Structure formats: structure tokens, C-alpha cells
Amino acid sequence: MSLEYILLGMLDQPASGYDLKNEFEQGTRYFWAAELSQIYPTLNRLEERGWLSSRTEASARGPERRVYKRTAKGEKELFQWVRSGPAMGTERFAYIGQLIYMSQLNDLDATREFLTRLRADLAERTQFLKSVHKAVEEIPGFPDALGEADFHNYLALHIGVETTAARLRACDACLRMVQRRLQREASHV
């Protein structure tokens, strides 16, 4: 289960389930999503397994917090995972299926609309990633002075930005092709 390792990776600093949920919402969500209802049982399981330890502490406001810390065993498992080679191949892209099977509608205008909506989503995503990416580039002494964490984060962001930007351009190219086809259709009626 990858979520276990993602949580382990986030826990280079002690944190509560609630803290981790916020981290997911800050930026992690661009490559992984998780709900509190999945995070809490996973943290408990990880503790039972001895990969994490926890202590409760008072909160500045609100109820008691349960703060988790990665154990030596947990660190070892994380390191094994990251060294085990890229975990690829199970990605699922429902919207590509939608685009393909949309051919059966025989309604090119629906395809145009679909791509327009897709374009908007991609533009937003690209925008967000670009802004974080640029923020790292503006750290004084970039890139040599970056710490390992910032450097690796930058690498991940670079892949993310380039990928979504390319997808956005491809989406625009598709829209142009659809547009051309729609015009041809109109002129042949």
C-alpha cells in the first residue's frame, strides 16, 4: 500500500493525522490524495507494526493531538521502498476513456465542449504547479545552495509542470483539430 509509504515519507518531522491531511491539501494532492478516514486507520496500523510511535499532546485549541514519529524500523522500510525502483504502470485516466468513447455520440460539438472543460482544469493545475516551481527557483543561490529536500521537491515539480504544460498544449492542438473538422462538417452540409 503506497499510502503507508507516503505517510512515512511525510513523517520526517513528527506530525498528527490532522497535520498530514493538511499537507495533502497543500500540495501532496497533486500526486496523491487521501482522506482523514483513511489516514487515521493507516497511522494506527503503522504504529502496531512498529513503523511509527505516537504520544498525545495538548493542542493550542481544540482536543488533544496524537503526534506520530517515525521509528528506525519505519525509516528502514521507507528507504527500502524508495530504493525499490519507480512504482509505475497502474495509473488510470478515466477522462481519456471518456474522450475515446465520445466518438460514439456522433456529436463533435460535445467533444469540443469536453476538451474545453479539460483545458480549463489543466490550465489551473499548470498554473499552480508553475507558481510553486518558480518559488523554488527564486530561493537565493538556486540551484546549488538548495538542500536535498528542496532539490528533490524541485525535480518532482519540474516533472509535474512539464507534464501538465505539455498536456495542456496537446489539448489545445486537439481543440484546433476538432474546430477544423467542425468547419469541414458545416461546409459539406
Added chain:
Amino acid sequence: MSLEYILLGMLDQPASGYDLKNEFEQGTRYFWAAELSQIYPTLNRLEERGWLSSRTEASARGPERRVYKRTAKGEKELFQWVRSGPAMGTERFAYIGQLIYMSQLNDLDATREFLTRLRADLAERTQFLKSVHKAVEEIPGFPDALGEADFHNYLALHIGVETTAARLRACDACLRMVQRRLQREASHV
């Protein structure tokens, strides 16, 4: 459940569970994966729901085949799905997490190796998609003479090719950055 709709989309021609599994392995797997053990119960569920009908027929070789056909109700549901707008946002990329948390190893050489492996995977994927993409471009009369199915398939392939190609280039850029950092490390010891 998107698999239900993917199967519905594939069933513009009658087919058996086994046929559909082959289709997944031919190319569908580049945007969606499914095992027979998931396909069979899903087809049964779809039939119970009245979205598919089935009849058994003798096989050229091997046991009897159960061939599914999409019903009018099933078509209606498929069309509703494709018209409901891009289904995005739940994609999970474990390898991005691996790359990010790899910073905690403090072993840039491991990062280099990781990216090298990632590069190989991406190159293979890009190669495959490019070959199918090119095959569509070489259909006589491209693009105007393409049927709707081929045209939409081409759009999907275009997005796929451009995305993986960009990711491949980004991966190479990352490798160069790591290389530079490794050299700097060596010269500072």
C-alpha cells in the same frame, strides 16, 4: 465505477470477457487496467442492471463463450457518462512520492539511478504510443477521411504521446541537474 463505463464503451461491438481482456492488453492498458477477475463480475453486474445482455455461443476452440451486447439502457448510461465532463483529480503517482522522499536518503547517486530507470520506462511507453499514433496519421486521407472512432482515438493518442514525451524530456533535464550536483559534490570533497 469507471470500469463499468470503460467496458460499456468497448462494447460498441459484442464481445466476451476474454475478448475485452485482450483489448485491455492491446492498448487500453495505457489509460486503464483491469484483470479478468474484475471484468467477469463487472459484466455480470452490468447484465443484472440491464445495461448489457448476453448469449452463449460455441468457440472456434476452447469452451463456450459468453458474448455481451450493450442494451439501449447501457448506451444511454455510457452517453451520460461521457457527457458528464472530464473525470479528473484522483490520479495517484507513487513514483513522484518516491522521488521526493528519496531526498531523505542523502544519496544523490540513488536519485540518479532512480531517474535512469524511470527514463527507460518512459522511453518505452513513448515509443509504443508514437508508433500507434503514427499508424493513424498514415491512414489515407488523414485527418479528414478518418471515421469518428479513429479521429477520437487519434486525439487520445495525441494527448498521450505529448504527455509521456514531455515527461521523458523532463526526466532527462532532472538527470542533468543531478549530474551537475554530483560533480559539484565531488569537487567539494
Added chain:
DNA sequence: CCACGCATGTAATAGGTTACATGATTTA
């Protein structure tokens, strides 16, 4: 006093993987 943010969880359901079970026909 009510809404919001902090904080923890459980239960029911849905979606997906791996392993197991069975048996026919063809080709080497």
C-alpha cells in the same frame, strides 16, 4: 449562540489485486 476550525475516529460500501479452481483444444 452559532459557525468554523481543530481534532479524533468508526461503519458501510465500493473498487481492485492476487491466488485459486476448472477444463477444452491446438501446436510443437
Added chain:
DNA sequence: TAAATCATGTAACCTATTACATGCGTGG
């Protein structure tokens, strides 16, 4: 005769989503 391909499925388990349940403290 052994392996590969055709063909259908079940069972156990793991992963993830949605809905529900609870309660404190602060600011408007």
C-alpha cells in the same frame, strides 16, 4: 505428452470513498 491459448469464474484480501459520530475552543 507437455505447453500454450481459449474460456469462465470464485475467494480472500487489500485499498479507498462516503457517510456518520463526537466534542473542544475561538471569533463574530
